[in-house]
Amino acid sequence: MRPIITLTTDFGTGSPYVAAMKAVILSINPEATLVDLSHAIPPQDIRSGALVLAEFAPQFPPGTIHVAVVDPGVGTSRGIVYARIGQQDFVAPDNGLLSRLAIRTLPSTIISVTQREFWLPDVSATFHGRDIMAPVAARLSLGLEPSRLGPPQAELAQLEWTEALVSANKIEGAVESVDSFGNLITNISAGALARVPRGEEVAIVCDEHETRGIFKTYAEQPQMTLIALVGSSGNLELAIVGDSAAVMLGVRAGAPVTVTW
Amino acid sequence: MRPIITLTTDFGTGSPYVAAMKAVILSINPEATLVDLSHAIPPQDIRSGALVLAEFAPQFPPGTIHVAVVDPGVGTSRGIVYARIGQQDFVAPDNGLLSRLAIRTLPSTIISVTQREFWLPDVSATFHGRDIMAPVAARLSLGLEPSRLGPPQAELAQLEWTEALVSANKIEGAVESVDSFGNLITNISAGALARVPRGEEVAIVCDEHETRGIFKTYAEQPQMTLIALVGSSGNLELAIVGDSAAVMLGVRAGAPVTVTW
Amino acid sequence: MRPIITLTTDFGTGSPYVAAMKAVILSINPEATLVDLSHAIPPQDIRSGALVLAEFAPQFPPGTIHVAVVDPGVGTSRGIVYARIGQQDFVAPDNGLLSRLAIRTLPSTIISVTQREFWLPDVSATFHGRDIMAPVAARLSLGLEPSRLGPPQAELAQLEWTEALVSANKIEGAVESVDSFGNLITNISAGALARVPRGEEVAIVCDEHETRGIFKTYAEQPQMTLIALVGSSGNLELAIVGDSAAVMLGVRAGAPVTVTW
Numbered sequence: 138m139r140p141i142i143t144l145t146t147d148f149g150t151g152s153p154y155v156a157a158m159k160a161v162i163l164s165i166n167p168e169a170t171l172v173d174l175s176h177a178i179p180p181q182d183i184r185s186g187a188l189v190l191a192e193f194a195p196q197f198p199p200g201t202i203h204v205a206v207v208d209p210g211v212g213t214s215r216g217i218v219y220a221r222i223g224q225q226d227f228v229a230p231d232n233g234l235l236s237r238l239a240i241r242t243l244p245s246t247i248i249s250v251t252q253r254e255f256w257l258p259d260v261s262a263t264f265h266g267r268d269i270m271a272p273v274a275a276r277l278s279l280g281l282e283p284s285r286l287g288p289p290q291a292e293l294a295q296l297e298w299t300e301a302l303v304s305a306n307k308i309e310g311a312v313e314s315v316d317s318f319g320n321l322i323t324n325i326s327a328g329a330l331a332r333v334p335r336g337e338e339v340a341i342v343c344d345e346h347e348t349r350g351i352f353k354t355y356a357e358q359p360q361m362t363l364i365a366l367v368g369s370s371g372n373l374e375l376a377i378v379g380d381s382a383a384v385m386l387g388v389r390a391g392a393p394v395t396v397t398w
Numbered sequence: 399m400r401p402i403i404t405l406t407t408d409f410g411t412g413s414p415y416v417a418a419m420k421a422v423i424l425s426i427n428p429e430a431t432l433v434d435l436s437h438a439i440p441p442q443d444i445r446s447g448a449l450v451l452a453e454f455a456p457q458f459p460p461g462t463i464h465v466a467v468v469d470p471g472v473g474t475s476r477g478i479v480y481a482r483i484g485q486q487d488f489v490a491p492d493n494g495l496l497s498r499l500a501i502r503t504l505p506s507t508i509i510s511v512t513q514r515e516f517w518l519p520d521v522s523a524t525f526h527g528r529d530i531m532a533p534v535a536a537r538l539s540l541g542l543e544p545s546r547l548g549p550p551q552a553e554l555a556q557l558e559w560t561e562a563l564v565s566a567n568k569i570e571g572a573v574e575s576v577d578s579f580g581n582l583i584t585n586i587s588a589g590a591l592a593r594v595p596r597g598e599e600v601a602i603v604c605d606e607h608e609t610r611g612i613f614k615t616y617a618e619q620p621q622m623t624l625i626a627l628v629g630s631s632g633n634l635e636l637a638i639v640g641d642s643a644a645v646m647l648g649v650r651a652g653a654p655v656t657v658t659w
Numbered sequence: 660m661r662p663i664i665t666l667t668t669d670f671g672t673g674s675p676y677v678a679a680m681k682a683v684i685l686s687i688n689p690e691a692t693l694v695d696l697s698h699a700i701p702p703q704d705i706r707s708g709a710l711v712l713a714e715f716a717p718q719f720p721p722g723t724i725h726v727a728v729v730d731p732g733v734g735t736s737r738g739i740v741y742a743r744i745g746q747q748d749f750v751a752p753d754n755g756l757l758s759r760l761a762i763r764t765l766p767s768t769i770i771s772v773t774q775r776e777f778w779l780p781d782v783s784a785t786f787h788g789r790d791i792m793a794p795v796a797a798r799l800s801l802g803l804e805p806s807r808l809g810p811p812q813a814e815l816a817q818l819e820w821t822e823a824l825v826s827a828n829k830i831e832g833a834v835e836s837v838d839s840f841g842n843l844i845t846n847i848s849a850g851a852l853a854r855v856p857r858g859e860e861v862a863i864v865c866d867e868h869e870t871r872g873i874f875k876t877y878a879e880q881p882q883m884t885l886i887a888l889v890g891s892s893g894n895l896e897l898a899i900v901g902d903s904a905a906v907m908l909g910v911r912a913g914a915p916v917t918v919t920w
Contacts, residue, residue: 141424150411150672150673151411151673151695151699152839153699153711154891156665156694157715157718160720161718163720167663170424170428172420172424172432173412174414174417175414175417193418197421198421198424212878213879261890262875263888267891317409318409318410354474355524356472356473357474368524369415412672433678433693450675453675454675457678457683459682462682577676578676579671614784615733616731616733618734630679630783630789
């Protein structure tokens with residue numbers, strides 16, 4: 138079976154730097170199936186990259202190898218890390234990019250990527266995605282044993298992730314990301330909402346904007362209405378039917394969201 | 399032979415939601431060749447999606463499976479449909495997205511996609527592209543008989559498509575879409591232009607802008623000139639040589655175009 | 660082994676015209692591995708296309724076939740050309756698009772692409788990328804002998820490329836391109852910098868902006884600092900740490916850069 142390698146970067150959609158990584162991977166394993174997970178991570182925004190990886194990487198089949206490059210510290214002492222999380226493999230700078238994934242599923246293996254024999258012979262100081270991570274991923278896809286990449290490492294670098302606060306009649310959370318439709322994805326999971334009624338008696342407030350009721354689909358409300366629903370991410374989302382909530386409301390990641398009933 | 403599956407969506411180029419659909423397809427058929435037809439359909443703009451599909455899908459080889467997701471009614475009673483059009487297979491919401499294609503070539507089979515055994519086990523209310531259409535397309539690519547997807551259906555949902563009006567010395571049409579160069583693609587086909595002279599005696603007017611003559615290539619006129627030609631779509635196009643006609647003239651889809659001689 | 664065909668165009672990332680070329684290639688060779696090198700070349704900007712090709716194409720493995728379509732003269736007498744450069748094959752309009760590559764490595768074969776039997780049967784006047792270059796590349800990937808494409812040609816069309824001027828205590832060059840991070844890539848190569856000190860005694864000036872020292876990585880200086888380093892392209896780059904130098908300084912390709920020590 139042809140191995141799948143996904144790429145997640147902040148290079149910008151259509152950047153030739155993405156092609157440079159694919160060139161290296163295909164030079165080593167011409168049979169790899171390459172999938173662009175996203176190259177639209179805002180430049181150097183490790184948190185956004187971590188959220189996208191946590192939501193989308195687990196949807197790929199077991200055995201998929203994910204390479205993630207949001208790497209403002211390239212060329213410094215920050216390490217490069219291999220992690221086995223669930224049944225998938227990850228190669229990334231050790232700067233917190235894998236920390237959101239690792240909250241849900243503890244990595245079973247973490248390796249510090251230090252063995253230069255699996256890298257390109259000449260490593261630039263500014264593009265380890267091409268020179269280290271791409272060749273390492275390609276060799277893993279050919280069956281290289283991860284333990285050969287370097288010594289084991291106890292933990293991944295962490296970022297702070299705020300969980301929604303659930304109390305008797307209230308959940309306090311926040312907008313965690315904004316999708317390409319301008320929908321506001323919160324950190325309030327479907328699980329946290331299990332005891333919450335769905336009807337008019339529940340109020341969802343984001344900044345000064347309020348809506349009532351939790352719906353199943355966008356189409357249950359008229360155009361241009363603010364609506365709350367549990368989206369395809371499995372978390373509570375706020376959307377403007379037929380338009381961009383982020384633009385219409387001027388809301389960004391970090392905005393507080395409260396659910397009361 | 400590796401089956402080709404194309405994806406056309408309004409998710410935005412580089413959206414990770416596209417990767418989510420690819421993850422599902424490759425989980426079921428790792429040998430599928432995935433091609434992005436376009437993810438730049440304006441959000442929820444079914445007409446634009448229908449035009450892009452009608453122009454570009456038929457250029458793919460026989461046997462190609464096209465998945466199209468422009469789906470503002472996701473989660474409502476709008477159906478999901480399989481259609482065999484020409485020698486290709488289409489899976490889409492039944493909201494008119496396939497209606498432009500079906501004008502030129504009558505579908506030989508239309509199936510209402512209702513058999514849940516071919517979908518993902520858990521179907522979200524907001525992302526049927528990932529949860530229904532992607533797995534259905536992947537199973538078709540493995541040889542699943544379309545008749546097993548659900549019961550036959552008599553017709554596809556329709557949108558209204560205005561044909562250009564051809565009279566003795568005049569054709570009345572409209573700009574139907576704008577390409578990425580800003581060229582204005584009309585609904586006036588090369589066939590409708592067969593009797594029309596090519597020289598200075600023919601006038602093409604779009605909004606208040608006029609040009610004379612129908613040319614073969616952009617390079618026949620100087621930079622910054624408004625030019626009419628039969629483009630690669632097979633329809634009459636209006637272009638500004640070396641620039642964007644849409645931006646320079648402030649013209650959008652829907653603008654009237656008349657050809658007189 | 661599955662042959663690699665890359666595509667470089669000015670169609671815009673996500674353009675369905677790219678999909679049209681892939682449709683033609685896969686119709687002829689369903690086993691080809693297609694890689695988007697870049698579709699973000701500014702419209703009709705042959706120089707930018709030539710620079711991207713020169714930097715990124717050579718990173719692909721031997722035997723890769725590169726198709727490049729930045730073609731403002733489509734449909735005129737400008738030719739279409741096949742060139743063997745290094746161990747790779749190129750198909751492009753003969754308008755200078757391959758001229759930057761050909762400075763570093765003299766083409767070993769140049770063929771004027773004139774034999775219509777290898778093209779699509781109907782050739783439009785405005786989209787030779789789809790109708791001529793895509794099918795020619797696909798047939799080459801199946802083993803077609805390049806000499807059958809047409810007669811040999813002595814030279815490729817040229818653009819003028821200015822080399823940096825190196826003197827005793829000064830190098831005079833220019834910004835040649837801007838990458839997706841807004842970094843300014845100059846025409847001053849690492850080789851030209853071999854004799855240049857790295858410390859405070861070296862001054863790099865671009866327009867009226869000055870910085871001192873040549874660094875190894877972005878992270879050696881604080882955020883928002885102008886920094887000079889030898890980037891992954893192998894050439895001197897100017898960057899603003901954590902931001903876009905192009906936007907912050909208002910600098911574009913063509914701006915003069917001097918290095919003095």
